[in-house]
Amino acid sequence: MNRETLLRRRIRGLTWFVIVGLVLSGATAIPLMPEVDWLAEVTGAAHAVQTTAGDAPAWALWLVKVRDALHDVDGRYPFLFYGTDWLALGHFAIAIAFVGALRDPVRNRWLYTFGTIVCAVLVPYALVFGGVRGIPVWWRIIDCSFGVVAFVPLWLCCRWAREIEKSPAATVPGSTPQESR
Numbered sequence: 001m002n003r004e005t006l007l008r009r010r011i012r013g014l015t016w017f018v019i020v021g022l023v024l025s026g027a028t029a030i031p032l033m034p035e036v037d038w039l040a041e042v043t044g045a046a047h048a049v050q051t052t053a054g055d056a057p058a059w060a061l062w063l064v065k066v067r068d069a070l071h072d073v074d075g076r077y078p079f080l081f082y083g084t085d086w087l088a089l090g091h092f093a094i095a096i097a098f099v100g101a102l103r104d105p106v107r108n109r110w111l112y113t114f115g116t117i118v119c120a121v122l123v124p125y126a127l128v129f130g131g132v133r134g135i136p137v138w139w140r141i142i143d144c145s146f147g148v149v150a151f152v153p154l155w156l157c158c159r160w161a162r163e164i165e166k167s168p169a170a171t172v173p174g175s176t177p178q179e180s181r
Helices: 003-027 032-043 045-055 058-076 078-103 109-132 137-166
Strands: none
Touching: 003 078, 003 137, 032 045, 032 058, 045 058, 058 078, 058 137, 078 109, 109 137
C-alpha cells in the first residue's frame, strides 16, 4: 500500500469518528429530560442527595439540580427546549459538511482547519460562558474535553491532506494525475 492510500484511509476513519461524534452529541441534545432522569437514577445521584442532604457529593448535587431545573422548565416554559433542538441541528449540519471532506479530503481540507479552530475556541468559550452561567468548573472541564478530543483527529486529517496535496503523485479520486493539477 502506498503512502497516499494509507493517508486517505486514515483520514477517512478519523473523519468518520468526527462525524459520528457530532451526530451523537447532536442527538443527545434533544431528549434532555429523559437522559438526565436516567443518569440521575443510574448513578444514584437522586438517592445520594435525598439520604445525605448537604453531604452528598458535588456531582450528585449538580446532577439533581440540573434534573430539577429541566423539569421546572418543561412544566413552565417548554418552548425553551426548542433551543436545544436547534443546537442539535447545528451538530447535524456540521456533520453533513464533513461528508465533503470524506469525498475529497484534499480539496476540502479547509473543513479540517475550520474544525480545529472551532475546537480551539470551544475551550475558552466553555470556561468563560460556563462561569457566567454558574456551571461548576469540573463540568466545564468535561465540556472542554470534547474540543480537545476532536482537535486531535481534525489536526491529523488536515496535516495528512496537506501531505497528499504536496506529494508529486497526488490525485483527485476519479481523475488521472494530470487532471488533478
